[in-house]
Amino acid sequence: LPPFPAYPAPMRYLLTILVAVSASLLTSYLSTTPSHSSAAESTSSRVLRTGTLRCGYNFWEPALTRNESTGQLEGFYADVIKLLSQETGLNIQLHHVVDWGQVQAELKSGKIDAMCAMWNTTTESRIFLFTQPFSYQSVEAIGRQNEVKFKNIQDINMPDVTIAIVDNATQDFIARDSFPQAKRISVPNMASNADLMMDVATGKADITFTNPGIFEGFNQHNPNQLKRLFPHTPLRLYGNSIALSQGEYDLANLLNVAIQHLINRGEIDKLIDIYNAKYPETFLKPTSTHQS
Numbered sequence: 001l002p003p004f005p006a007y008p009a010p011m012r013y014l015l016t017i018l019v020a021v022s023a024s025l026l027t028s029y030l031s032t033t034p035s036h037s038s039a040a041e042s043t044s045s046r047v048l049r050t051g052t053l054r055c056g057y058n059f060w061e062p063a064l065t066r067n068e069s070t071g072q073l074e075g076f077y078a079d080v081i082k083l084l085s086q087e088t089g090l091n092i093q094l095h096h097v098v099d100w101g102q103v104q105a106e107l108k109s110g111k112i113d114a115m116c117a118m119w120n121t122t123t124e125s126r127i128f129l130f131t132q133p134f135s136y137q138s139v140e141a142i143g144r145q146n147e148v149k150f151k152n153i154q155d156i157n158m159p160d161v162t163i164a165i166v167d168n169a170t171q172d173f174i175a176r177d178s179f180p181q182a183k184r185i186s187v188p189n190m191a192s193n194a195d196l197m198m199d200v201a202t203g204k205a206d207i208t209f210t211n212p213g214i215f216e217g218f219n220q221h222n223p224n225q226l227k228r229l230f231p232h233t234p235l236r237l238y239g240n241s242i243a244l245s246q247g248e249y250d251l252a253n254l255l256n257v258a259i260q261h262l263i264n265r266g267e268i269d270k271l272i273d274i275y276n277a278k279y280p281e282t283f284l285k286p287t288s289t290h291q292s
Contacts, residue, residue, distance in 0.1 A: 044252075055115065057073075057098065061279075064077045084259070087262060096111075100166075107128075107243075107245045108245065117134070117241055118243050133240055133241050136240065138284065152230075153235075193214045197218045212282065263286050
């Protein structure tokens with residue numbers, strides 16, 4: 001082809017337009033295409049940079065309640081968060097209430113940085129990155145006060161037994177794994193343990209599963225309706241952990257080290273003694289390598 005100046009005038013005019021349009025499109029593309037340096041900042045990086053960690057939370061007594069007089073959040077979880085704030089130097093905020101079924105969506109949308117706290121089940125470890133537990137909780141079978149047909153735990157695994165559950169939650173997992181012959185009656189994901197126990201008390205179900213301390217909180221407000229069917233015989237044992245989005249290893253590492261230091265110094269044990277005094281067997285102590 002001849003050099004550009006040798007093209008006829010109409011052709012040179014057309015080529016000039018094509019070059020100008022191509023340059024404009026390339027500039028527009030480069031300005032709207034994100035570079036590696038402008039990629040979205042991870043939650044870990046933002047929290048460590050700003051020093052602020054926003055926690056989602058849910059209410060259950062005695063882990064977390066709101067003082068009606070002061071409006072302040074109180075309870076075991078609130079006290080643990082205060083200790084973690086001091087240990088890490090982060091401003092850890094109990095930001096807003098999150099229903100259990102919405103934790104993943106709230107983390108993904110960036111409305112919260114963590115859920116403080118929740119049980120670290122195997123199933124949910126596929127979804128969340130859990131910190132090491134700062135305490136543990138057992139789960140037992142709860143039935144009506146006048147219940148006499150359950151002589152042992154395996155009596156639950158019968159077709160004429162109905163278990164109150166929340167779909168894809170702890171009670172559901174236990175029922176499916178350990179009592180597959182029993183029927184299950186489901187309540188919405190936002191339902192509380194108190195709702196499940198009320199279903200048992202009113203005869204909609206025969207049994208549900210919860211922690212002895214949570215049961216004690218219900219029993220204080222609704223005496224002589226329910227009982228622990230097999231006291232001190234836990235069906236499961238779960239750790240109380242902070243839940244993060246998968247991949248947030250830097251933040252998890254910071255929280256894990258801080259939690260371990262609080263355990264080693266006996267700070268967590270002191271809190272557990274305080275709350276278990278009113279709600280026996282609610283929280284089980286983590287094991288420290290420096291304690292016999």
